[in-house]
Amino acid sequence: MDQAYRRIRDDIVAVRLQPGAPLDEKALSASLGLGLTPIRDALKRLTLERLAVIYPRQGTFVSRINLADEARLTEIRVELEGLAAALAAERATEEDHGTLRALLDDLEHGGHDRAEHTELDARVHRAIYAAARNEFLEATLNQYANLALRIWNFCLQENLAVAQAVRSQRAVVEAIVRGDALAARMAAEQHLRGFSEEVRSTVLATRT
Numbered sequence: 001m002d003q004a005y006r007r008i009r010d011d012i013v014a015v016r017l018q019p020g021a022p023l024d025e026k027a028l029s030a031s032l033g034l035g036l037t038p039i040r041d042a043l044k045r046l047t048l049e050r051l052a053v054i055y056p057r058q059g060t061f062v063s064r065i066n067l068a069d070e071a072r073l074t075e076i077r078v079e080l081e082g083l084a085a086a087l088a089a090e091r092a093t094e095e096d097h098g099t100l101r102a103l104l105d106d107l108e109h110g111g112h113d114r115a116e117h118t119e120l121d122a123r124v125h126r127a128i129y130a131a132a133r134n135e136f137l138e139a140t141l142n143q144y145a146n147l148a149l150r151i152w153n154f155c156l157q158e159n160l161a162v163a164q165a166v167r168s169q170r171a172v173v174e175a176i177v178r179g180d181a182l183a184a185r186m187a188a189e190q191h192l193r194g195f196s197e198e199v200r201s202t203v204l205a206t207r208t
Helices: 002-013 027-034 036-048 069-091 094-109 114-131 134-154 162-178 181-207
Strands: 052-055 059-062
Touching: 002 036, 002 134, 027 036, 036 052, 052 134, 059 181, 069 114, 069 134, 069 162, 069 181, 094 114, 094 162, 114 134, 114 162, 162 181
Parallel strands: none
Antiparallel strands: 052 059
């Protein structure tokens, strides 16, 4: 189920599966080369996580995007991302530090393509959640991150200040590695707010 879930989830989050697109079990099974049972289990999980929706007598579809959800998600994520970074600064192992450095290096040397950048940045976030050593916080943050990332991918297109985003993420990782919980919390909050503000400014620009 995990493989089916991750592959469908990633396609939804990256907007390769567009909002409102049908999630046909047989078509997904054929395209992913996986059995129907893991596909069904994955769709159930995605429905619980609000990335998919079931309409009676119609089937399962990718959830629609509500741009207003971005602000609500950011309100929650700012607090939880800061907490995760602070806990990671206190609890991360040397192995975690190595993982974070490697992922940050990938982020810094990756292309400026919006989709590639947001995926590389998301890997850093997920590694920080894991390093916080709190499975409840990790599960919650992953769910909220998936929902927010999909909105960001949908809105930003190619409009992304990559260099600035990388610098702010570097500040988070460096604070975690040196064990500075307060600095890690503040840097994580700033990094998240920066992304959120860029999304909102982009949306406002398209409406004027």
